[in-house]
Amino acid sequence: MASPRTVTIVALSVALGLFFVFMGTIKLTPRLSKDAYNEMKRAYKSYVRALPILKKMGVSSILLRKSIGALEVACGIVMTLVPGRPKDVANFFLLLLVLAVLFFHQLVGDPLKRYAHALVFGILLTCRLLIARQPEEQPPEKKILLVNGNEQPLAHEAAPEKGKVKVS
DSSP states (O other): OOOHHHHHHHHHHHHHHHHHHHHHHHHHOTTSOHHHHHHHHHHHHHHHHHOHHHHHTTOOHHHHHHHHHHHHHHHHHHHHHOOSHHHHHHHHHHHHHHHHHHHHHHHHTOOHHHHHHHHHHHHHHHHHHHHHHSOOOOOOOOOEEEETTEEEEOHHHHSOOTTOOOOO
């Protein structure tokens, strides 16, 4: 049976991965939702206008939106399907991406309702990363004493605790 920690990590990984695949796809193509796609285009134009250094570096709103969308899709697929350490790496990149998006929202002065989802998913990504990075709890090792070649538990482990009756 899987531990609650493992179930939590898998559930968060799949849910977050699917969310970011969905959001990244909306940034890349109007096939899922034309209205959401047009809203993303408008938002990224305002982000580039608010941060002139992007224009000086040759980053257009289209390049920024498609880069972020592609990274979200790629990391979302890794979070959903790939086992092991790559999930943590994808989680970290998505967390950095969410922080950048929160910065952009603050920069243009968006109200909280426009970026609340990014805040919530940033918190979920942080929780998933913290849970995944915690060491697995190991059961305590039983100490064994060799007496005349026979293994026997140590006296304090073999004897029942005071006030408790040992039932065989």
